Amino acid sequence: MKILIRKWLARSQVFFILWCVAAAFGTYFCMYAFRKPFTAGTYGDFALWGFHYKTVLIVAQVIGYMCSKWVGIKVISELKPAFRQTLIVGLIVFAEMSLLFFGLVPAPYNFIFLFFNGLPLGMVWGVIFSYLEGRKFTEALGMGLSISLIVSSGFLKTVYFQIQYFFPGLTEFWLPSIIGLLFLPAFLFFSWMLQLIPPPTESDKILRSERLPMTGDDKRLVMKNFGLGVMGFVLIYILLATMRDFRDNFSVEIWNEIQPGWDRNVFSKTEAISGLIVLFSVGCLSAIRSNSKGFLAIQGLIAFGILICGISTLAFSYKWIGPFSWMVMLGTGMFLAYTPIQVALFERMIALFKIKANAGFFVYICDACGYLGSVVLLFYKEFFMKDLNWSAALTQFCYVLTIIALLALGFSHLFFSKKTAQDFQKKGALPDDEIIKAARPDSYVVR
Numbered sequence: 001m002k003i004l005i006r007k008w009l010a011r012s013q014v015f016f017i018l019w020c021v022a023a024a025f026g027t028y029f030c031m032y033a034f035r036k037p038f039t040a041g042t043y044g045d046f047a048l049w050g051f052h053y054k055t056v057l058i059v060a061q062v063i064g065y066m067c068s069k070w071v072g073i074k075v076i077s078e079l080k081p082a083f084r085q086t087l088i089v090g091l092i093v094f095a096e097m098s099l100l101f102f103g104l105v106p107a108p109y110n111f112i113f114l115f116f117n118g119l120p121l122g123m124v125w126g127v128i129f130s131y132l133e134g135r136k137f138t139e140a141l142g143m144g145l146s147i148s149l150i151v152s153s154g155f156l157k158t159v160y161f162q163i164q165y166f167f168p169g170l171t172e173f174w175l176p177s178i179i180g181l182l183f184l185p186a187f188l189f190f191s192w193m194l195q196l197i198p199p200p201t202e203s204d205k206i207l208r209s210e211r212l213p214m215t216g217d218d219k220r221l222v223m224k225n226f227g228l229g230v231m232g233f234v235l236i237y238i239l240l241a242t243m244r245d246f247r248d249n250f251s252v253e254i255w256n257e258i259q260p261g262w263d264r265n266v267f268s269k270t271e272a273i274s275g276l277i278v279l280f281s282v283g284c285l286s287a288i289r290s291n292s293k294g295f296l297a298i299q300g301l302i303a304f305g306i307l308i309c310g311i312s313t314l315a316f317s318y319k320w321i322g323p324f325s326w327m328v329m330l331g332t333g334m335f336l337a338y339t340p341i342q343v344a345l346f347e348r349m350i351a352l353f354k355i356k357a358n359a360g361f362f363v364y365i366c367d368a369c370g371y372l373g374s375v376v377l378l379f380y381k382e383f384f385m386k387d388l389n390w391s392a393a394l395t396q397f398c399y400v401l402t403i404i405a406l407l408a409l410g411f412s413h414l415f416f417s418k419k420t421a422q423d424f425q426k427k428g429a430l431p432d433d434e435i436i437k438a439a440r441p442d443s444y445v446v447r
Contacts (some may be wrong), residue, residue, distance in 0.1 A: 005196055017140055020197055024128055024144030026190030027088075031124045032152035033183035034095040034176075035061070038102075038114070039153075039249045040160040041172035048108040058249050059378050060111045061118040066371035068122025069364050076126030077214040077361035085195050088127040091120035092187055099177035107173060122367065125342075126360040131197045133347055133359045134211035135204045140286040142343030143279050149339065151275045153248050154267030207289065208351040211358045222357050226349075229419065232412030233341060234366050236302065239401040240338040241370030242377050243309075246394060247330070253390040258323040270324065274331035278339055285344050291352040292420060298340045298348060299413055303406065308333025310402030313395055330398070337405070341366065352420070 009016045038057065046053035079087070098117035102110050125145070132141040160175060170178065200210070214222075223230070247254065255262045281301060288294040312329035315321045321329070346362040349355070377397070 002196060006198060009196065009198055013137075016198075017137055019193065020132060020141040021144040023190055023193035023197065024132060024141065025148045026144075027128055027187065027194055028125065028145050029148040029152045030183045030187035030190060031092065031121060032148070032156055033187075034092060034099065034117070034180045035065075035121050036153045036248070037156050037160045037179045038099075038172070038176040040157040040252065041175070042252065043107075043172060046107050048111065053108060053111075055378060056108070056111050057114050059375060061114040062245065062371055062374050062378070064115040064118025065122045066118075066368060066375065068119050069368035069371055072123045072126050072364040073361065073368060075123060076130065076364055077219065077358060079127065079130055079360070080213055081130075081199070084127050084130060085191065088124060088191055088194075089188070091124055091127075092184070094120045096177065096180045096184065099180050103171075103174040103177050110173065122371075125367075126364060128194065129343070129363070130211075130358070130360060131194050134200045134208050134350075136207045136289070137286050138208065138347050139344045140283050142347075143283045145343055146282050146335070146339045147275045147279045149335070149342075151268070151271045154251075154269075154271035157251070157267045158265055208291075208347070209354055211350075212356065214357055214361055218356050219361065222355055222361070226353070226355070226419070229412045229415035230362060230365070232408045232415065233345060234369055235408040236306075236337070236405045236412075237341050237366035238370045238373040239405050240334060240341075241367070242373035243394070243397055243401055244334055244338060245371070245374040246377055246397065247334070250390045254394060255323070255327075257389050257391045258326075262323075266324070266327075270327045270331055273328050274335055277332050278335045281336060282339050282344060285340070291348050295345075295348040295352050295416070298345050299409060301340050302337045302345075303409055305333045305336030305338070306402055306405045306409070308336065309398050313398040313402075317395060349416070 005019075009019060038061075039054075041054070043053040043057065048056045075087075095117050098113045098119075102113040102117065104110075105113065128145060129142070132138055132145075135141060156179065159179060163175060163178065164170065200208075251267060255266065285294060285297060285301075288297055308329055312321065312326055312333060315329075316323070316326035342363055346359040349362075350357050350359065
């Protein structure tokens with residue numbers, strides 16, 4: 001069976017793309033079953049150190065997740081293909097064991113297990129993307145990751161409420177581990193699918209550069225040459241990741257404020273609409289074979305997404321649009337800006353400048369800083385915005401994000417535009433057209 005599948009993957013590009021998208025989507029979607037369902041609970045009967053207990057739980061998990069991202073800067077950037085499968089399965093088993101202890105240990109002493117739950121999960125994305133990067137269709141292959149990132153949380157909240165409805169005896173502390181166990185077989189199946197994906201072809205290496213494990217010297221050289229421009233993207237990512245986490249973790253509270261009596265299926269509806277739009281937009285980037293044009297197009301898409309966030313929030317504040325439209329537009333704009341940074345921006349940057357690096361290194365720098373921003377916002381809300389409701393905090397943060405992110409994007413654009421000109425003049429790098437010509441052409445991909 002494995003031999004037959006590998007032959008099909010080598011012969012048919014359509015089958016290869018569909019297989020990769022399904023494997024990435026399924027694996028990452030199932031990972032969220034171990035991470036997000038607990039946020040559907042309110043934990044209203046508990047408090048710790050004067051904080052809402054749900055805030056304590058979210059902060060504990062986010063700190064674990066953030067630590068995972070810092071560790072991932074080294075682990076993922078240096079990961080060798082032979083160890084991918086063992087690592088990803090071990091990470092999920094550790095996360096599920098933590099959820100079991102979260103149910104076993106009485107509150108409020110069980111919050112520590114959400115820290116341990118987040119500790120391995122932050123590295124799952126990097127393992128999955130290591131199977132997909134460095135290919136001429138990476139943006140299309142990354143659609144699986146993109147769509148799962150967008151729709152999983154809303155869908156899993158719906159699953160949480162459905163299980164709670166049919167099994168009212170299950171407490172908020174046991175539901176997360178039950179949902180994790182339900183999705184474990186599917187996770188193992190999809191991770192098996194990932195393992196069958198063949199390595200990049202010679203054509204992929206010509207168009208997108210070969211991706212190799214990085215050494216310490218490689219990382220220092222990359223940051224010396226490109227660090228200033230990368231930091232602009234990191235700042236944008238911090239703001240987007242913070243808003244994404246805040247909107248997602250407190251979505252129940254936000255909906256209670258903006259539309260009392262909301263339908264419990266609203267999460268899957270809003271995220272499905274956003275997901276389809278983002279899926280199409282990011283997938284289209286694969287049709288641009290020129291790395292310089294693709295890099296520029298990605299920056300344009302990020303700017304467009306940021307503007308949607310700001311404009312939709314302004315429209316909702318003035319009651320020009322309703323709660324449902326706002327949440328759909330906010331989610332769409334946020335992920336139009338957030339997703340390309342994860343699956344396309346650094347992929348194109350590496351290919352354009354022929355950097356000895358992998359996308360995981362840059363994305364994990366972004367993620368590590370991004371989750372630090374999430375923790376800071378949570379504490380800021382608790383200490384300085386106690387009387388401000390959740391939706392108002394989200395609204396104010398959207399305005400801040402729009403202004404700062406556009407300025408940071410402008411700075412990074414100028415930095416890399418100058419770097420592109422210098423690189424081609426001083427190093428004699430091949431123009432995109434010659435690189436494209438050197439690779440085997442594909443009839444369904446255009447420049």
